[in-house]
Amino acid sequence: MSEPIYNRVALIGLGLIASSMGHAMRRWGLAGEITGHARSAETRQAALEIGFCDRVFETAAEAVAGADLVVLAVPVGAMGRIAEEIGPHLAPGATVTDVGSVKQAVIEAVAPHLPDHVIFIPGHPLAGTEHSGPHSGFATLFRNRFCLLVPGAAPAAAVARLRRFWEGMGAVVEEMEAEHHDLVLAVTSHTPHLIAYTMVGVADHLRRVTESEVIKYSAAGFRDFTRIAASDPTMWRDVFLSNREATLDILGRFTEELFVLQRAIRMGDGETLFNYFTRTRAIRRGIIEAGQDTAAPDFGRVKAQED
Ligand code: NAP
16 A cells, blocks of 8 residues: 555546546555545435545535645536636645546646646546446556646646556556647547447448347447447547547548548459558557557456455
């Protein structure tokens, strides 16, 4: 068990990511006290019953009072309003961070509302599941997962402290510029989610023609798409609305590549298809070699049972 890294951590939003952080902080003794806020009384009550918060508050302003770390863990589109509410109530010297899946839009929405006496270090743990809400969290969600920090001009000591906090929860911390973050995530996460949503939508239309065969004979590829497409609608709506340019850029490239493959199929051009699939297979091997192929939720649950 480590020394607490922060005396009081305020979790704003008490869903999958915040509850996982709460469990992890408790398990590895990273926070003296954990306070929390969510919109609904039901979620706040669940956080207390499950036990990943010591105290919960009806307003975000009350929850952040006296906290030396404030974590914004609400959908990206809600961050600006929350920042506006908590700004006047933040303790001098506190660090404010977030876990949003998009970085430029969050910085633009949050930074103007924060007083000069706090330190803002945006962040994004690359860990999640298709589940949401306070019951879905578990302590090992972040283990061996990257957490990207966007420190900007934040003081080095505050960045090092937040880095130790995430490392205490098992994450591998790296630093990145916001714009670069949004482009990388558009390729690795946002556009793939959009494609999964679309593919499941196509199958849903087809289902009306083939009755229930799409579900009955659901094969591995489609099943994986349906798992991704079950992700939280609010969160993903906000991701696309706030990472619009990078997503549209990658979607444009995707469409061009799709046309290349479509043409190869139409022309019976097996060589183009074979060479394309050979290149993409090498990317999969690279991911396995980098140790990023294990699905976080399964890994987490297995570890949680072991511990
Ligand atoms: P979640 O499980 O759906 O929980 C969201 C929480 O935010 C709930 O406690 C909800 O409160 C609260 N909330 C929602 N809208 C709000 C609003 N307008 N004002 C105040 N509170 C509001 O979400 P999550 O998966 O933990 O995601 C939280 C953040 O982490 C998002 O920014 C997301 O982009 C980011 N993230 C998610 C993943 C992932 O895979 N899920 C991975 C990395 C980062 P109620 O319960 O009371 O409605």
